Each structure stands twice: as C-alpha cells, then as structure tokens.
Amino acid sequence: MSIPTTAREYAYTEIGSFKNLTVREVPVPTPKANEVLVKTRAVSLQFRDLLVSNGTYPGQFPPHLVPCSDMAGDIVAVGADVQGWKAGDRICPNFMIDKIHNEFMSNEVANSALGGAIHGVLTEYRCFPAHCLVAIPSHLSYEEASTLPCAALTAYNALLSSGSEPLKAGDTVLIQGTGGVSVFALQFAVASGATAIVLSSSDEKLESATQLGAKHVINYKTTPNWDQQVLKLTNGNGVDRVIEVVGDATLERSMSSVRIDGSIVIVGLLGGIGADVPAVDIIRPSIFKGLKISGIFVGSVPQFRNMNKLLAANPETTRPLIDKVFEFEHAKEAFAHLESQKHVGKVVIRVN
Structure with a gap:
C-alpha cells in the first residue's frame, strides 16, 4: 500500500481538559532500523486518559502531548534490522513499550508508557520499536483488539499472572x-x-x-x-x-x-x-x-502474548465488550462519553 507523506493526529494545546485536544497535520515518520511504521486502525480509551487530560495523572508529559495508550493497526513499513514482522501484520503495541520482561519495572520502563511519559497513539501513523509488538488474535476486529493493551492485560495480570x-x-x-x-x-x-x-x-x-x-x-x-x-x-x-x-x-x-x-x-x-x-x-x-x-500496573510483552493465547482458546467468553465506537473526527465526544461513566465495557475511536 502507498504511504502518505502527512497524517492527522490529536494533541493537547495545553493540559487541563480533553476539550483542549486539537487535530494537527504532521509528517509521517520513517521507521528506524529497529522500528516498524504502523497505520492506526482503532484506539480505545482508558480512565487514565481522563486523568492525563485534566492534569491529575502523576508524571511529566512532553509538550503538546498526543494522547492515549491503546491501539490496533497494520504494519506498513519495516526497519532494516527488524525480524519476525512484515508489512500487513496486524499488531498492538504494549502499554509500556520497554516492558519486555515480567520483573517489576524500573523508572526507565515506567517512562516508556504511551500517552503519558511519551506521545501516545491517537494518530493515523506511528513508529514503534519492534520489541514492543504483539500479534492481534485472528478472531478479533481492530476495534476489539484496541482494548487489549491496558484494560485486558491489567485484568489478566491481576487474576492470572501477578x-x-x-x-x-x-x-x-x-x-x-x-x-x-x-x-x-x-x-x-x-x-x-x-x-x-x-x-x-x-x-x-x-x-x-x-x-x-x-x-x-x-x-x-x-x-x-x-x-x-x-x-x-x-x-x-x-x-x-x-x-x-x-x-x-x-x-x-x-x-x-x-x-x-x-x-x-x-x-x-x-x-x-x-x-x-x-x-x-x-x-x-x-x-x-x-x-x-x-x-498492578498493566503488564509485560510476554504476559500480553500469554493473554492472547487465553483469548484464542476462549474466543466467545473473552470477546471484548465494546460500549460504543466513535469516528476519529469525534474523538472528544468519545472522551465525554467515557467521562459520563454511562458505558459498560470499552469506548473506542475508529481511526482508519
């Protein structure tokens, strides 16, 4: 598939409210040798995203933060040193891109959390290091898979892997x-x-x-x-x-x-x-x-892979429950719906 030169993404003009999110146009990045370029298909929201938006979530954020941590998409380009992944693979990145082991995380790992310490995923294209990727179970849609990195993995860790x-x-x-x-x-x-x-x-x-x-x-x-x-x-x-x-x-x-x-x-x-x-x-x-x-603070890449085995073995019992899907242009409405606490299950934004 052809890759555009520019893409849209949401970013905060200032922290204080999700109403401060604006859409901007940015160049599509080129993956480094150890990275892949991913086309975002869906993003799911967390309560954490509301805390980040109003400034009550601990930690430092980069200027004009791109929000959200959980996404599903397709690999569209692969860096020169990447092995085991190819264009067309359906993937999710881990919540903390550098948590590749089950040991309790270091400050460096904690500072690799998407949508907080580093820019997040509410963007049409983003590069990720190959070591943070997990394949999407084949029976799940992009919208369903976008709910896995934080909510699902936290629950799995709390019950079965802590x-x-x-x-x-x-x-x-x-x-x-x-x-x-x-x-x-x-x-x-x-x-x-x-x-x-x-x-x-x-x-x-x-x-x-x-x-x-x-x-x-x-x-x-x-x-x-x-x-x-x-x-x-x-x-x-x-x-x-x-x-x-x-x-x-x-x-x-x-x-x-x-x-x-x-x-x-x-x-x-x-x-x-x-x-x-x-x-x-x-x-x-x-x-x-x-x-x-x-x-429990989310989980690691190996835990994510093990959780996906459980999902594949129990496809109907564990199918993600999505309350409502919003289009990319209505992302702030998705945040408002999450804030209302009227939802059961997950609130998702369809990106492409």
Missing part, C-alpha cells in the same frame, strides 16, 4: 464495576471456572454483568454494606480475591470481603486521591487476616 497465586476453577472473585478492566476481569474469571461477584450502582449494568457470566451481582447504592452481602454469599468465608478499582474509598469494605489469607489486587483509583478520601486502617486487617495486598 505475584499472587493464579485464580483457578472454584475460586471466588469480587469485581468492582463494569468498566473496561472490570469486564475483562469478569470474562477471565468465567473462562477460568471461577465464581464472580460484581458490584455496580446500576441495575442495568448488573444485568449486563449477569449476561457475561457473573454468578452474583450487588447494587452498592441499594446495599451500601455490600461487604456483608459478600460474606453472606460466601457462607461467611469471604472471597479469594478482590479486584479493587476504586481505591481508598472502598478498600476497607474490600478487606472485610476477602477471606483469611486472601488477596486484594489494586488496579485503579476511580474513587480519587487526596485529602477528601478517608484514611484506611490497612495494618491490622493485613496482619490478622494474612491479606496479600498488591498493586
């Missing part, structure tokens, strides 16, 4: 919400033969969770003491694992919900951070219940 014992058939997991990470966690739990309990403030969203395989659902608005309901559902024992996406605002009830020697995996901070969030006593429950509390 420092905790991998979730197994017969285990029980408590999942907060029905956003991108939460829905993937539900799907992976079901594919693993585990029992899933899902929390939400919306009965409509809980119905969607039930259709995806949740065994039990709890509306935390009508059942504010939801941890007691979790204990009731588990015969007083508590769940084996909690997928904590809110943070300090719910951590106390999460610790109440988990069994002795169980685990809580913290993957998000939807409840906010700072002085407005009440302090939580972690020490005593951790000691007396023997809890394992860990944080």
Whole structure:
C-alpha cells in the first residue's frame, strides 16, 4: 500500500481538559532500523486518559502531548534490522513499550508508557520499536483488539499472572464495576471456572454483568454494606480475591470481603486521591487476616502474548465488550462519553 507523506493526529494545546485536544497535520515518520511504521486502525480509551487530560495523572508529559495508550493497526513499513514482522501484520503495541520482561519495572520502563511519559497513539501513523509488538488474535476486529493493551492485560495480570497465586476453577472473585478492566476481569474469571461477584450502582449494568457470566451481582447504592452481602454469599468465608478499582474509598469494605489469607489486587483509583478520601486502617486487617495486598500496573510483552493465547482458546467468553465506537473526527465526544461513566465495557475511536 502507498504511504502518505502527512497524517492527522490529536494533541493537547495545553493540559487541563480533553476539550483542549486539537487535530494537527504532521509528517509521517520513517521507521528506524529497529522500528516498524504502523497505520492506526482503532484506539480505545482508558480512565487514565481522563486523568492525563485534566492534569491529575502523576508524571511529566512532553509538550503538546498526543494522547492515549491503546491501539490496533497494520504494519506498513519495516526497519532494516527488524525480524519476525512484515508489512500487513496486524499488531498492538504494549502499554509500556520497554516492558519486555515480567520483573517489576524500573523508572526507565515506567517512562516508556504511551500517552503519558511519551506521545501516545491517537494518530493515523506511528513508529514503534519492534520489541514492543504483539500479534492481534485472528478472531478479533481492530476495534476489539484496541482494548487489549491496558484494560485486558491489567485484568489478566491481576487474576492470572501477578505475584499472587493464579485464580483457578472454584475460586471466588469480587469485581468492582463494569468498566473496561472490570469486564475483562469478569470474562477471565468465567473462562477460568471461577465464581464472580460484581458490584455496580446500576441495575442495568448488573444485568449486563449477569449476561457475561457473573454468578452474583450487588447494587452498592441499594446495599451500601455490600461487604456483608459478600460474606453472606460466601457462607461467611469471604472471597479469594478482590479486584479493587476504586481505591481508598472502598478498600476497607474490600478487606472485610476477602477471606483469611486472601488477596486484594489494586488496579485503579476511580474513587480519587487526596485529602477528601478517608484514611484506611490497612495494618491490622493485613496482619490478622494474612491479606496479600498488591498493586498492578498493566503488564509485560510476554504476559500480553500469554493473554492472547487465553483469548484464542476462549474466543466467545473473552470477546471484548465494546460500549460504543466513535469516528476519529469525534474523538472528544468519545472522551465525554467515557467521562459520563454511562458505558459498560470499552469506548473506542475508529481511526482508519
């Protein structure tokens, strides 16, 4: 295929709101010897993208940041030293392009995170180092595949590949919400033969969770003491694992919900951070219940490849749930839809 000389991309005129995103025309880059040039087909949004847009996400951003971390596309050109990839291959880049091992990341690896420390993927063409690429499972569309690098891999890491014992058939997991990470966690739990309990403030969203395989659902608005309901559902024992996406605002009830020697995996901070969030006593429950509390920050390239094997082996159970697809020209509307929290699953922008 012919490669144009210029392409469109979104960039921030200034950090403070996604409304500050503007479209600009830039030269299409030429890949270095160890890089490939990718034509973007779809980009999915994360809650992180909203935090970056309003300036509450930690870290330094390059000037006029190109947003977003998750994309799917085609290789259109290959650098001279690249092996194993060719034009036409369908790929996703890893969230952190230099996290190529499973060991806990260094500052250098953390500073390779797309759409934050470095420019992101809301652009028609972008070069990536070949070492960060993962092949898209053949049964997935570009829109579906674009949801994998952050939301899916975070859920996979939290359940099946973190420092905790991998979730197994017969285990029980408590999942907060029905956003991108939460829905993937539900799907992976079901594919693993585990029992899933899902929390939400919306009965409509809980119905969607039930259709995806949740065994039990709890509306935390009508059942504010939801941890007691979790204990009731588990015969007083508590769940084996909690997928904590809110943070300090719910951590106390999460610790109440988990069994002795169980685990809580913290993957998000939807409840906010700072002085407005009440302090939580972690020490005593951790000691007396023997809890394992860990944080998960996405995953590595090898974990991504292993996750894709799970997707291919369970194509329907794990098929990404997309709430709505927006065209490239309506990217700011996609951000607004994500901010509304009306979605179940992922919000995607179709680029080409």
